Amino acid sequence: MASTRISAQLYSVRQYTQTSKDIAETLAKIKAIGYQAVQISGFGPYDANEVAKMLKDNDLICASTHVSFERLSEHTDEVIEELHLWECKHTAIAYMPQDFHSPEGLIDFAKKAEHLGKKLSDAGITLSYHNHNFEFKKTAGKTWLEILYENADPAYLKAEIDTYWVQAGGGDPAEWITKLSGRVPALHLKDMVIGPDGKQRTAEVGEGNLNWSAILAAADKAGVEWYCVEQDECYERNPFDSLKISLENLQKMGLK
Numbered sequence: 001m002a003s004t005r006i007s008a009q010l011y012s013v014r015q016y017t018q019t020s021k022d023i024a025e026t027l028a029k030i031k032a033i034g035y036q037a038v039q040i041s042g043f044g045p046y047d048a049n050e051v052a053k054m055l056k057d058n059d060l061i062c063a064s065t066h067v068s069f070e071r072l073s074e075h076t077d078e079v080i081e082e083l084h085l086w087e088c089k090h091t092a093i094a095y096m097p098q099d100f101h102s103p104e105g106l107i108d109f110a111k112k113a114e115h116l117g118k119k120l121s122d123a124g125i126t127l128s129y130h131n132h133n134f135e136f137k138k139t140a141g142k143t144w145l146e147i148l149y150e151n152a153d154p155a156y157l158k159a160e161i162d163t164y165w166v167q168a169g170g171g172d173p174a175e176w177i178t179k180l181s182g183r184v185p186a187l188h189l190k191d192m193v194i195g196p197d198g199k200q201r202t203a204e205v206g207e208g209n210l211n212w213s214a215i216l217a218a219a220d221k222a223g224v225e226w227y228c229v230e231q232d233e234c235y236e237r238n239p240f241d242s243l244k245i246s247l248e249n250l251q252k253m254g255l256k
Helices: 010-016 020-033 048-057 069-074 076-085 103-122 144-150 163-168 173-179 212-222 239-252
Strands: 006-009 037-040 061-067 090-093 126-130 158-160 186-189 191-194 200-203 226-229
Touching (some): 006 010, 048 076, 076 103, 103 126, 226 239
Parallel strands (some): 006 037, 061 090, 090 126, 186 226
């Protein structure tokens, strides 16, 4: 049983999870850093039973996973079986396929995701959607993210809000967490800085410009269960070092 709500989003170390051997070594490193839970994402080919054993061997909880919309649609039962094997109660659609990137397609996606979410809910699993920044386009005065969640039953489609991508889309992460209160089982934590080239960069939590006191206060009130640390790119740092910095900074902020 974990004594923390912080998990490591393994997409951050995806270059080290492409073989079974690498996955085992990576999970051991994540545990050594101080994480007690992970979000599984970005793996190369794997055997679900082997991964279950690796998690158990390292005393790690699978807090959540990412799944593609295509795999979830075409292999729903397989995904459910895998999540049960890993004793995982949460998954999220990692990205909306390009075919749905229109006002009409967005509503179609919402309905299809809701349908899949109902199947997962019946199996004791929550389905969320993980946002990027393109969902902050507006149609008739509303962002696509608003339209998406308005057109899907909150019981069957949750929100995996990504703090960096909300900020990159011009939104306020704390405001969005509050807006979707009770609907955010897992939250993606990543910071934002401006790099030497003048462009936005992902950064370790607490090392950038996001308002973490407001974000964490909103998340606590909204009932967030898991705080998933993710960093898409770590630039000059090793991603394991970045995950360690983020964990230590969150602990200093009082998150347990």
